[in-house]
Structures are given as C-alpha cells and as structure tokens.
Amino acid sequence: MYEACFNNSFTNELVYYVLLLLLLLISPFLFVWELIVAVRSSFRRSENMSGKVVLITGASSGLGELMAYEYAKRGANLSIIAIEEPESRLEQVAHTARELGSPDVLFLFADVSKVDECRMFVEETVKHFGQLDHLVCNAGIGPLYSIDIDVTKFVPSMDINFWGSVYPTHFAIPYLRKTKGKIIVNASAAGLLNPPKLGIYSASKAALISFYESLRYEVSPTVTIAIVKLGFIKTNFISAKHSNNTTGVRLRRDIDTEIPAMGADACAKAIVYGVCKGETSITQPRFIKAIFLMKFLFPELYRLYNKYIDSTFDKLRKG
Template identity: 75%
Template sequence: MYEACFNNSSTNALVFYVLLLLLFLISPLLFVFELITIVCSSFRPNENMSGKVVLITGASSGLGEMMAYEYAKRGAKLAITSIKEPESRLEQVAHKSRQLGSPDVLFLFADVSKVDECRVFIDDTVRYFGRLDHLVCNAGIGAIFSIDIDVSKFEPVMDINFWGSVYPTHFAIPHLKKTSGKIIVNASTSGVLSIPKAGVYGASKAALISFYESLRYEVSPTVTITIVTLGFVKTDIITSKYFANSVGVHIKRDIKAVYPTMGVNACAKAIVDGVCKGETSITQPRFIKALFFIKFLFPELHRFYFNIYFSSMFARLQRAG
C-alpha cells in the first residue's frame, strides 16, 4: 500500500503537501510549545559548577577563551588546551581564569587533529583532577572555499573541525559516564544552512552535527550532549587577517563589516548558561532558527535569497574598506 503511494509521483507529492498543510495548521501550537519551553527553562535550576572539572579545547582565544572565563566565574576547575604556537595566550587565559574564580587551572598544549595527543590530554586531565564533568569541543579553524584552489589544501579543516572533536570525545566518554557529565560541541549554522563559499567548513560542521545527534542515542541519559549552532561571532576567525593566513580565499575586509555578528562575551555567556540549565540545542543569535525552518521546508526559496544576499556581501568583502 505505502510503496504504491510513494512510487506514484502525484500521490507522493500529495502526501507531502497534506503533511505541510497539517504542519501549518498546528504551527500556532508549536509556537506556544516553544514559548512555554523557553519560559520553563528560565526557571530550571542551574547546574552547580563549583569544584566540577571542565575541559575546553581551543581555549587560547576567541569563544573558547570566553567560555573558560564563564566557567571560572562559576567556580569550575579548568583544563584548557590549544595548539602550541608563538602567539598562543593559553598561559594568560589560565592566569585570568584563576583570577575570575577558578580554584585550579591546568593548561595543556595539544593538536586535536592527532588522536594520540587527544588521548594524552584527556588522560592528563583525569589524572590531575580525578574526574571530568564537561568536555567542551571548541577547537576549530575556518576557510573560504573556492573550486580554483587545490582541494587537498582543505584537509586540515576536516581534521581539526571534525576529528578534533570526535577524538577527545571518544576518550572522554568513559570518564563522563562516571560523573553523568556533558559534551558541548561548537558546531555552526554553516553546517545546517549551506552558506555559499563555506563548502568544506560547512561540511565539517555538518559532520559534527550528524555525528553527535547520532551519539546521543548511545550515551543518553547518562551523558548529555549539547550541540551549539552559531552564526558569525566577533572573534579573530572572522577577520581579514585570519583569512590571510588560512588555506582558502583571502578577503580584504573583516566579515563583521558586512554581516550581522554577535559579541563573543554575550555568546559565551549564553552558551554556558544554556548548558548549565540542561539545554541540548543552542542556537545563537536566536533568529537563525527561523532560517533553519525556511531551509528545510522551502529549499528553493532558501537558495534564492542566500545566493542574492551572500553574493553581494562577499563582493563587498573582496573590496578594500
């Protein structure tokens, strides 16, 4: 019966439009449900982070640094990692985290794209603190894709953005199960919205989202997974200087000059607040959720306005300010 229905193009389309109509009819109830969920979450008690252990990758700058400070203010013990580079500020981040209230901070240099180094910093963290409560998979790099560039040059994007989260997660799960801990994954709206010029970057983030959505079923309810999908946040990763040193297309203006961006402090606070309230999905800025809705229900419309909007904006990025 079902096979015959779906094999016929007319009935197949009819089923889709009937379900779409039903969705619109119940959409007021869905909006009310979303509103109730938001209101209820504001009354949900915050997890007490005092004395708990949080490991954050990519914590020497940007969002990782600010999340370290947010956890420090809540009294969490921190293990922070980044790749060892001349400009790394990891020691300064550790020092400031202690000043903000963290009772103990361990900083470790590691390359998250290397599986053995991920095993070592997870083991070192648990050996030092005796436990692990939150794993924040934040390390990542950006690149603007172009078919005119040798595609093999983009391999580090997938290695760091995808495997750089999967490796530490694999080694951390046994420890997180003991503490009923949490995994926080810094994904991106690019992984959902398929932003032009973000082909490989978006693919790495889409892989993250798919992996951790699937992993939920294996570790729930013992371990909670929070997937964070972010728009543009005011960090070094959206500056022309950053892209001048990246493997992809170079730009002449900072992305914040042409695209709406969110402040990194506000973003970090929203993420840590949401995680401590038990949220399993966090999108910032929140308006982007509406774009998710359009993308999945009206893909042609999504492609139409994205092509117009991002083409004109990218042209502005290529012009000197």
Template identity: 75%
Template sequence: MYDTCFNNSFTNGLLFYVLLLLLILISPLLFIWELIITIRSSFQRHENMSGKVVLITGASSGIGELMAYEYAKRGANLAITSIEEPESRLEQIARTARELGSPDVLFLFADVSKIDECRKFVDDTVKHFGQLDHLVCNAGVGPIYSLDIDISKFEPVMDINFWGSVYPTHFAIPHLMKTNGKILVNASSSGVLNVPKAGVYGASKAALISFYESLRHEVAPKIAITIVTLGFIKTNIITSKYSTSTGGVSLRRDIGAVYPTMGPEACAKALVDGVCKGETSITQPRFIKALYLIKCLFPEVYTYYINIYFASGFDKLQKSA
C-alpha cells in the first residue's frame, strides 16, 4: 500500500500537503504546549552544583570563559582547557572563577583535535577531583568558507569542531555514568540553517548535532545531553580580526555590525541555567527556532530569504564602514 502511494508523484505530494494542513490545524495546541513548557521551566528547580565537578573545553575566551564564571557562581569545581597560545588566559580565568565562588579550579592546556590529549585531560580532571559531573564541549573554530580559498585550510575545522567534542565525550562517559552526569555540546544554528559562507563550519556542527542526538538514546537515562544551537553571539569569533586570522574570508567589519547579535553574558547564563534544569536543547537567541520551522516546511521561501539576506549582508561586511 505504501509503495503505491509513495511511487506516485501525485499521491506522494498530496500526503505531504494533507499532513502539513493537519499540522497547521493543531499548531495552536502545539504553541500552547510549548508555552506551558517554557513557563514551567522558569519555575523548575536547578541542579545544585555546589561541590560538583565541571570540565569545560575552549574556556580561554568567549562563551567558554563566561560559562566557567556561571558555574563558579554556583559553587562548582572547574577543570578548564584550551590550546596553549599567547592569547590563552586560563590562569587568569581560573583566578577569576575562584573569586566568584569556585572552590577549586584546575587549568589544563590541550589540543582537543588530538585523541591522546583529550584522554589525558579527562583523566587528569578525574584524578584531581575524584569525579566528573558535567562535561561542556565548547571548543570550536569558525572560519568563513569561500570557493576561491585553498580548501586544505579548512581541514582543522572538522578535527576541532567535531572530533574535539567526540573525543572527550568518549573518555568522559564512564565517569559521567557514575554520577548521573550531563553533557552540554555547543553546536550552532548553522548546523541546521545552512547559511552561505558557513559551509564547512556548518557541516562540522551538523555532524555534532547528529552524533549527540543519536548518543542521547544510548546513554539515557544515566547521562543527560543538552545540544546548544546558537546564532550570532557577540564574542571574538564574529569579529573581522578573527575571520582574517583563521584563514577564511577576510572581513572589513565585524559580523555584529550587520546581523543581530546576542550579548555573551546573557547567553552563557541561559546555557548554564538550561543544562542545570535538564533541558535537552537550547537555542539562543530564541527567534532562530522560527527559522528552523520555516526551513523545514517552506524550503523554497527559506532559500529565497537567505540568499537575499546573507548576500547583501556579506557584501556590507567586505566593504569598509
């Protein structure tokens, strides 16, 4: 019966539109349900992080640094990692985290794209603290892709963005199983929305989303996984200086000068609040969720909008102010 339906182009299309109509008809109920969940989560009890152990990768700046501070305010012990570079500020960040309330902060320099280094910093964290409660996979790079740039320059993107989360997760799972722990993975809305100039970056984030959505079922109910899909957050990764230094498309203006951005402090607080309340997915800014729906249900409309919106935007970014 199903073969007959799907093999005929008319009935195959008709089934889609019938289901779409049903979805539209029940959408008010779905919106009410979403509203109820949102309101309920506002009053939901947060996990008590006092004395618990949180390992954060990519913690030397941006969202990783600010999440470390949010966890510190909640009394968590921290292990923070970053690749060792001149701009790595882990010692300073560790000092600030202690001042904000973290009882103990261990800082470790490591390259998340190297499997042995990931194994070592997970082992060092557990050896130092005796346990692991939260793993925050935040390390990532975001060069802007273009057809006229040497493709080999983008090889590290998958190594850092994808394997740089999968490796520490693999080694952390046995320890998280013992504590009924949590994993927060910083993916991106680019992994869903597939915007221009973010082809390689978006592909690495799409791989992250797919991996952790699958892993979620394998580790439940012992380990909870929170997948984060962010839009433009006002950190160094959306500056023209960062874009130029990573070997991608050179920009003359910061991305925040053209596209709407969210403040990093509010974003970091929302992420830590969300994972401590047990949310399975977090999107910030929240309006991006509407774009997910449009892309899924009306792909032609979405493609038209994105082509115009991002084409004009990047044209402005590559011109001097």
C-alpha cells in the first residue's frame, strides 16, 4: 500500500521531511512530557538498599570503585570483581566500602571475558549472600583506534566490553528474577555517537545498547534494566597515562584538558541515585542528550561536531 511512496525518490524524501517537521512541531509537547516524567521520578520513593546484594564488575578503580562506595553508604552488601593484577586495589576498595557502611563485602578476582569465570563469581556471590539484587556490568577498556595499528590488538575490547557484560548477565538472570532485581550496564554515549578514534570502543558499546534494549523486553517486568550512557568522565580512563598503557593511540595530554568532562564522584552518585529511583536510561553529563538529538535530527551539524572532536584528539596526540 505504501510501497509507491518509497520507490519514488521525491516522495521518499518528502515523507522524511514531513515526519521531521511534525516531530519538530510536537517537540514542545514532548519536552513538557519529559519534564513531567522527570518531576514525577524525583518524587518516586528510592529503593532501600539496606541488606541487599550488589555485584559490581571492574570495581578496583574508576566508576566501579566509586559506585561500590555509593552502594556501601546505602547499606548494601557488595560483591566486587576485578582482574587480578599486581597493582590491583580491590582488597583496599573492599576495606573502604566496609568503613562506609557495607555490612559485608566479598571481593573476587576474575576475567570477565572468560565465561567460566563469570559463572564462578555469580555463583560464589549467591552462595555467600544467598541472593543477588543488583548486577552492575561496569568492566571495560577503551583503547583509541587507528588504522595504522594491527587490528587484532583490539579484539579484547569486544571480549571485555561486550561479552564481559553479557556473560555475567546470562548467569545472574535466574537469581535476579527471584529478587525482582536490576541489571545496570555501563554502555557509554559513544555507543550512539561514534566519536573519532573510538571506533572499536564505540562498536562494543553499541552492541551492548542493542543487546540490553532487546533483552529488557524478555525479562521485564520481573527484572529491570538500566542502560547508562556516559560522556567523558574524569577517571584514569581519559588520561594520557592510560592511553600509553594500551595498544591503541598514545596521547600526550589528558582528554579533559580539551574536552569537557564530568567529575567521577558526581557521576557515580548520579548513576546510583538514578538506579535506586527506578530510572531505566541514565545519561551523564545531561547535555549529552542534546548531542544525541543533534546526531539524528541534524546529521550535517553533527559531522562538524565530530570534525572538532577529531582535530582535538590530534592536538592531544601532538601535545
């Protein structure tokens, strides 16, 4: 019935612009709707985490560590996971979390890219605490991609960023169904924005977004999924030192010297606050949402924005 509209190039374009115009015309009403939803959520009762069990991957540093502290302040029991390395601070994180109010903290060393180890730490968590309420899939790596570097060196990005979340989710779902729990996924705004120099990282995060957006309809309403889409956050992740310890492009200066970044403490607070308020999509800093709209509504403007990001990375490489 509608095929003729899309077979003709003129009518095909016309349909696009008519729909775009309609969207712009109703956007004030959509804005009010979003505002009402935001106001209502602020009055929603926050989930009481006292005595509940939270499993966090990638918890030895960065946002994983800070989210562990936020949950600890709320009285949650913690199971924190990180890969075993000589410089790992996981035991210290566990000690700090106990001091901040967590009744019990289990720390386990595991590689999230290995399916058997993911099965192990989920089962060990449930064996130790008897339940699981929140699964926070946070572990990730982000080397800067370049066509001048051997592409096989970027394979771990997909193994850790994608499978490192999917594996523990698969094993945790039966337990989360019993507690009507939540899955929190650090998927990154890069999964939608695809910035320059982050091609492999963006692809892994885009895969996460697609997987969990699909999965939420399979496990809802018993299990809630919150997808976190972050911009640049002031952690070691965006430091020049971090880039020099990866297989990707090396930087001479930290990313946040040129590109606005949000404080890690504030970001961790916002994530845990949003999760406990029942939010299913969390974007920080908030202005990133405007860039999402720019990309999909005004692609030519967005290309100029990405050219700016690309030139900025070149400046960071040169120092």
